[in-house]
Amino acid sequence: MRITLKVWRQSGPHATGRFETYQADQVSPDMSFLEMMDVVNEDLIGKGKEPIAFDHDCREGICGMCSMVINGMPHGPHRATTTCQLHMRSFKDGDRVTVEPFRARAFPVLRDLAVDRSSLDRVMQAGGFIGVATGNAPEANAAPIAKDAVDRAMDAAQCIGCGACVAACPNASAMLFTAAKVSHLGLLPQGQPERYRRVLGMVGQMDIEGFGGCTNFGECQEACPKEIGVWTIARLNGDFLKGSLTARGDKRGGGDAA
Amino acid sequence: MELNARIPSGPLEQKWDRHKFALKLVNPANKRKYTVIVVGSGLAGASAAASMGELGYQVRCFCFQDTPRRAHSIAAQGGINAAKNYQNDGDSIYRLFYDTVKGGDFRAREANVYRLAQVSVDIIDHCVAQGVPFAREYGGLLANRSFGGAQVSRTFYARGQTGQQLLLGAYSALERQIAGGTVAMFPRTEMLDLIVTEGRAVGIVTRDLVSGKVESHFADAVVLASGGYGNVFYLSTNAKGSNVTATYRAYKRGAAFANPCYTQIHPTCIPMSGDYQSKLTLMSESLRNDGRVWVPRAAGDKRAPGDIAEAERDYYLERKYPSFGNLCPRDIASRAAKEVCDEGRGVGETGLGVYLDFADSINRVGEDKIRERYGNLFDMYERITGENPYRVPMRIFPAVHYTMGGLWVDYNLMSTIPGLFVHGEANFSDHGANRLGASALMQGLADGYFVIPYTIGNYLAQVKPGSWRADSADAKAACVDATARVDRLLSINGTRTVDSFHRELGKIMWSDCGMARNQTGLAEALQRIPELRAEFWRSVRVLGRGEEFNQSLEKAGRVADFLEFGELMCRDALHREESCGGHFRTEHQTADGEARRDDDQFCYVGAWEYRGDDRAPVLHKEPLVFENVKLATRSYK
Ligand SMILES: Cc1cc2nc3c(=O)[nH]c(=O)nc-3n(C[C@H](O)[C@H](O)[C@H](O)COP(=O)(O)OP(=O)(O)OC[C@H]3O[C@@H](n4cnc5c(N)ncnc54)[C@H](O)[C@@H]3O)c2cc1C
Ligand code: FES
Numbered sequence: 001m002r003i004t005l006k007v008w009r010q011s012g013p014h015a016t017g018r019f020e021t022y023q024a025d026q027v028s029p030d031m032s033f034l035e036m037m038d039v040v041n042e043d044l045i046g047k048g049k050e051p052i053a054f055d056h057d058c059r060e061g062i063c064g065m066c067s068m069v070i071n072g073m074p075h076g077p078h079r080a081t082t083t084c085q086l087h088m089r090s091f092k093d094g095d096r097v098t099v100e101p102f103r104a105r106a107f108p109v110l111r112d113l114a115v116d117r118s119s120l121d122r123v124m125q126a127g128g129f130i131g132v133a134t135g136n137a138p139e140a141n142a143a144p145i146a147k148d149a150v151d152r153a154m155d156a157a158q159c160i161g162c163g164a165c166v167a168a169c170p171n172a173s174a175m176l177f178t179a180a181k182v183s184h185l186g187l188l189p190q191g192q193p194e195r196y197r198r199v200l201g202m203v204g205q206m207d208i209e210g211f212g213g214c215t216n217f218g219e220c221q222e223a224c225p226k227e228i229g230v231w232t233i234a235r236l237n238g239d240f241l242k243g244s245l246t247a248r249g250d251k252r253g254g255g256d257a258a
Numbered sequence: 259m260e261l262n263a264r265i266p267s268g269p270l271e272q273k274w275d276r277h278k279f280a281l282k283l284v285n286p287a288n289k290r291k292y293t294v295i296v297v298g299s300g301l302a303g304a305s306a307a308a309s310m311g312e313l314g315y316q317v318r319c320f321c322f323q324d325t326p327r328r329a330h331s332i333a334a335q336g337g338i339n340a341a342k343n344y345q346n347d348g349d350s351i352y353r354l355f356y357d358t359v360k361g362g363d364f365r366a367r368e369a370n371v372y373r374l375a376q377v378s379v380d381i382i383d384h385c386v387a388q389g390v391p392f393a394r395e396y397g398g399l400l401a402n403r404s405f406g407g408a409q410v411s412r413t414f415y416a417r418g419q420t421g422q423q424l425l426l427g428a429y430s431a432l433e434r435q436i437a438g439g440t441v442a443m444f445p446r447t448e449m450l451d452l453i454v455t456e457g458r459a460v461g462i463v464t465r466d467l468v469s470g471k472v473e474s475h476f477a478d479a480v481v482l483a484s485g486g487y488g489n490v491f492y493l494s495t496n497a498k499g500s501n502v503t504a505t506y507r508a509y510k511r512g513a514a515f516a517n518p519c520y521t522q523i524h525p526t527c528i529p530m531s532g533d534y535q536s537k538l539t540l541m542s543e544s545l546r547n548d549g550r551v552w553v554p555r556a557a558g559d560k561r562a563p564g565d566i567a568e569a570e571r572d573y574y575l576e577r578k579y580p581s582f583g584n585l586c587p588r589d590i591a592s593r594a595a596k597e598v599c600d601e602g603r604g605v606g607e608t609g610l611g612v613y614l615d616f617a618d619s620i621n622r623v624g625e626d627k628i629r630e631r632y633g634n635l636f637d638m639y640e641r642i643t644g645e646n647p648y649r650v651p652m653r654i655f656p657a658v659h660y661t662m663g664g665l666w667v668d669y670n671l672m673s674t675i676p677g678l679f680v681h682g683e684a685n686f687s688d689h690g691a692n693r694l695g696a697s698a699l700m701q702g703l704a705d706g707y708f709v710i711p712y713t714i715g716n717y718l719a720q721v722k723p724g725s726w727r728a729d730s731a732d733a734k735a736a737c738v739d740a741t742a743r744v745d746r747l748l749s750i751n752g753t754r755t756v757d758s759f760h761r762e763l764g765k766i767m768w769s770d771c772g773m774a775r776n777q778t779g780l781a782e783a784l785q786r787i788p789e790l791r792a793e794f795w796r797s798v799r800v801l802g803r804g805e806e807f808n809q810s811l812e813k814a815g816r817v818a819d820f821l822e823f824g825e826l827m828c829r830d831a832l833h834r835e836e837s838c839g840g841h842f843r844t845e846h847q848t849a850d851g852e853a854r855r856d857d858d859q860f861c862y863v864g865a866w867e868y869r870g871d872d873r874a875p876v877l878h879k880e881p882l883v884f885e886n887v888k889l890a891t892r893s894y895k
Contacts, residue, residue: 011806012806028531030531031534032536032642034536035534035535038534038757039534042758045755045801045810046755048801049801050802051801051810053809055324056498057323057328057330057499058328058330058333059498059536059539060333060539060540060638061641062332062419063323063328063330063333064327064328065323065328078641080637085638085641085642087641087644089644110468110807111806111807114807116324116468117324118324121325121326121433121436121443124429124430124433125434125436126437129388129433130387130388130389130430131434132384132388133312134305134309134312134431134708135384136387137380137383137386138387139383140383140385140400141342141344141399144398144399146394146398147394147395147396147398150391150392150393153391154391154417158419158422160422184391188389188391190386190389191389
C-alpha cells in the first residue's frame with residue numbers, strides 16, 4: 001500500500017510547528033501504525049533528515065505511552081484501540097493520513113508528536129491512592145468483596161492514563177481520567193475512608209493544571225482505548241457534590257503521606 | 259572480587275526472621291538524613307521507592323518513560339503467585355519454594371527463594387489493601403488460576419492485566435509519597451553511569467531526555483531496578499525502551515554480572531509477520547489453562563486447522579508430558595515447539611508457529627466463560643493478526659521474554675559494590691535458569707515492599723549520611739565520560755541507522771544464543787559481535803543534537819551497550835558446558851532431547867567481573883548448596 005502522511009513537526013516546546021508531507025510506499029497491511037512510522041523514520045534518517053519524534057514503549061496497548069491524533073481522532077479510527085495496536089489494514093491504498101500530537105493546554109508539545117502529560121501525575125498525587133503504608137495490611141480474604149463491585153472497579157481501573165480523553169474533549173477536560181480513578185477506588189471498601197477527600201483533591205488539582213471543565217460532550221468515552229464509560233463521571237459528580245457539602249476546607253488529598 | 263552471599267545461618271524457615279532481627283536499624287529521626295536513589299519505577303522500583311519513602315528516607319526515583327506508571331511491568335498479563343493455599347489444594351510456602359527451585363532447574367539460591375515464598379502472602383494482603391481489583395469468586399473471596407510448572411492453583415490475577423493493576427497500586431503509593439515530599443520523581447531521565455567513590459556506590463550520572471542535560475545525582479545508596487535485557491535480541495516481548503544500560507554500566511564500574519546467558523524464551527507469543535516487525539506480543543501463559551497446543555502429525559500439512567481431523571493432530575505436550583501436559587514449564591514448552599517446527603510440522607505462512615486451540619474449552623464451559631477469562635487477550639490477538647481466536651485456533655511461537663541473569667546480589671540484595679542494591683528483573687537472584695510464570699511480579703514486589711525496607715537500613719546504619727564527595731575525581735570522571743560518549747555518538751555521522759545495527763545484533767543472538775546453543779555458533783557469535791560493534795562506532799548515523807529531545811540518540815546509547823553485553827552473554831553461554839533451564843546446549847541433552855545438567859561441574863552461579871575493554875572478564879563462582887531440596891532431574895512427565 002501507498003500512504004501519504006501529513007505529520008506535525010515542531011522542534012521544541014517553544015518553536016512554531018508546521019505540517020510536513022511524507023510518502024510511505026511499502027506499507028504492509030500487517031504492520032502496526034507505529035511500525036509504519038518506524039519505516040518512515042528509517043527513510044528520513046537515510047536522507048539526512050531528523051526522524052519524527054513520537055512516544056511509545058510497550059506497543060501492546062497497555063502502557064499508555066503512545067499518543068497521536070490520527071485523522072482527527074486520538075489513537076485513530078479504530079474503536080478501543082491505541083495507536084500502537086492500530087494496524088495498517090485499517091487503511092486503504094492511497095489514503096492520506098494526518099498525524100498530530102494530542103492537543104490540550106495541560107499537555108504542552110515537547111517535540112513533534114510527543115507531549116508532556118505530567119499534569120495527570122499531579123492529579124493522581126492529589127488523592128488518587130489509598131493511604132496504606134507497607135506492612136499494615138490485614139489478611140486479604142478477611143473481608144469479602146462482592147464480585148460485581150470488583151468487576152466494576154476493574155472496568156474503571158483499566159485506564160492506561162494515555163490522555164486520549166483529554167485530547168478528544170472540546171474543553172480539554174481530564175474528567176474521564178479522574179473519574180476512572182475515583183470510581184475504581186470508590187467502588188471498593190478499601191477506598192471508602194478517603195472517598196470524598198480524594199474526589200475534592202483530584203478535581204481541585206485538575207483545575208490548577210489548566211484542564212477544562214466537563215460539559216458532558218461524551219467524546220472522551222468514544223476516544224478511550226479501554227472503553228471506560230461516562231458512568232464513571234456520573235459517579236464522580238455524585239461524590240463531588242456529597243464531598244463538597246461535607247468538606248471541612250481541606251481540598252487536597254495528598255500532602256500528609258510521610 | 260569476593261562473592262559472599264551472606265546467607266544467614268539456621269534452619270531455612272527461620273533464616274529471614276533471624277536475619278531481620280540481626281540487621282542494624284536507623285532510628286526514625288535519622289532516616290530523613292539519608293538519601294537513596296532508585297533507578298526504575300516498575301514493580302521493583304516503585305515499590306522500593308514508595309516503601310522507603312514511607313519509612314522516612316529521602317528518595318530520588320528515576321525512569322525513562324514520561325511517568326512512572328508506564329514502566330514495562332505494566333504489560334504483565336497473567337498473574338502473581340502466592341502461597342496462600344486458598345484453594346485447599348496442598349499449597350504451602352515450602353511447596354512454592356520447592357516449585358521455584360525445581361522450575362529454575364536447581365540453579366537458584368535456596369535461602370533467597372524461600373524468603374520469596376514466605377513474603378509472597380504479604381504481597382497479596384498489601385495489594386488488596388491498596389485497592390488492586392484482583393478477580394474474585396461470587397462469594398467475594400479471591401480467585402486463583404493455575405500457571406505452568408505447578409500442580410496447585412496459586413496465581414492471583416486481575417483479568418489479563420495483573421501487571422497493570424499491581425503497578426498502578428505501587429504507582430499510587432509512589433505518587434502519595436511524592437505528594438508527601440519524601441520521594442522526588444525524575445521521569446524522562448536516563449541513567450548513563452554509576453558513580454563509585456572509595457569503593458562505594460554514591461550516585462548516578464543521568465541525561466534529561468527532554469533538555470539533553472547530563473548531570474550527576476548523589477545519594478547514600480543506590481538501588482537499581484531497571485528491568486531485564488531481553489531486548490538484546492531486538493525482537494522480544496519487552497517494551498521498546500527496556501535496556502541493559504543501567505546494569506551494564508554498573509558492571510563496568512565493578513558490579514559482578516551473574517548468569518547473563520540465562521534467558522527465558524516464552525512459548526506463547528504471536529508469530530512474526532514481516533521484516534518491519536518491531537516487537538513480539540505475548541499471549542499469556544494462563545491461556546494454556548484452557549488452550550491445547552497441537553500441530554499436524556504430518557510434515558508439510560498446509561490444510562486449514564479445521565480440516566485436520568483429530569487423529570491427524572499431534573497434541574505433542576500432552577503426549578510427551580502427560581502429568582503436566584499443556585502446563586509444563588516454559589523452557590520445555592518452547593523447545594518442544596521449536597522441535598516440531600524444525601521437523602517441518604510448523605503452521606502458518608512461515609511454518610514458525612503451532613496452534614493453541616480453545617475449541618474444547620469453549621465446548622466445555624462456553625464462549626462467555628472464555629471471554630470473561632481472556633477477553634482482552636483474544637481481542638489483542640485479533641487486532642494484531644486479523645483472525646478470530648474464538649473460531650480458529652491461535653497461532654503461537656516462542657519469543658524472548660525474560661532474563662533470569664542480572665547483577666549478582668547477596669541475601670541483602672546488595673551487589674558486589676557496597677551501597678549498590680539491585681531489585682527485580684535486574685538482579686539474578688531467585689529464578690535460577692528458568693523462571694516460573696507469575697513469579698516475576700512476586701519477586702519485584704517482594705524485593706521492593708518487603709526486603710529492601712529492612713536491608714537498606716542495615717547498610718545505611720553503617721555509613722555517615724551525606725558522606726559522598728561530589729567533587730571527587732571519580733565522580734567528575736563519570737560525568738565527563740558520559741558526556742563524551744554522547745558527543746562521540748553524534749559525531750560519527752555515518753551511513754547506517756541505529757535500528758539496523760540492533761536488528762543485526764538481534765539476529766546473531768537469536769540464532770547463536772537463543773533457544774538452542776552450541777560451541778560452533780557461540781564461537782562464531784563471539785567473533786561477529788565485536789566486528790559489528792566496531793562497524794557501529796565507525797558508521798552509525800545519529801542525527802540532531804545532544805541538548806535536545808533526541809530519540810535516536812537514546813537508542814544509540816542503549817544499542818551501544820547491547821553490542822558489548824551480547825558478547826558477555828555468549829561468553830557465559832559458551833563456558834556453561836551443560837544444559838539447564840532456558841540454557842540449552844545441544845551438545846548436552848539426553849537421548850529423548852531433554853536438558854542434561856552437570857551438577858558436578860556447574861552447580862554454581864557464574865558471576866563475571868569486568869577488567870577493561872581490552873581484557874577478558876573474569877569468572878567468579880558462587881557454589882550453590884542445596885541443604886533442603888534434593889538435586890534431581892526435572893521431570894514433568
Ligand atoms: C508481556 C509480558 C508479560 C508478563 N507477564 C508476567 C506475568 O503474568 N507474571 C509475572 O510474574 N511476570 C510477568 N512478566 C515479567 C514481569 O513483567 C517483569 O519481569 C517485571 O515486571 C519486571 O519488573 P521490574 O520492576 O524489575 O522492571 P521494569 O518493569 O522493566 O521496570 C524498569 C524500570 O527501570 C527504568 N529504567 C530502565 N533503564 C533505565 C535507565 N537506564 N535509566 C533510568 N531508568 C531506567 C524504566 O523506566 C522502568 O521504570 C511479563 C513480562 C512481559 C514482557
Ligand atoms: S505504546 Fe504502550 S499503549 Fe501504545
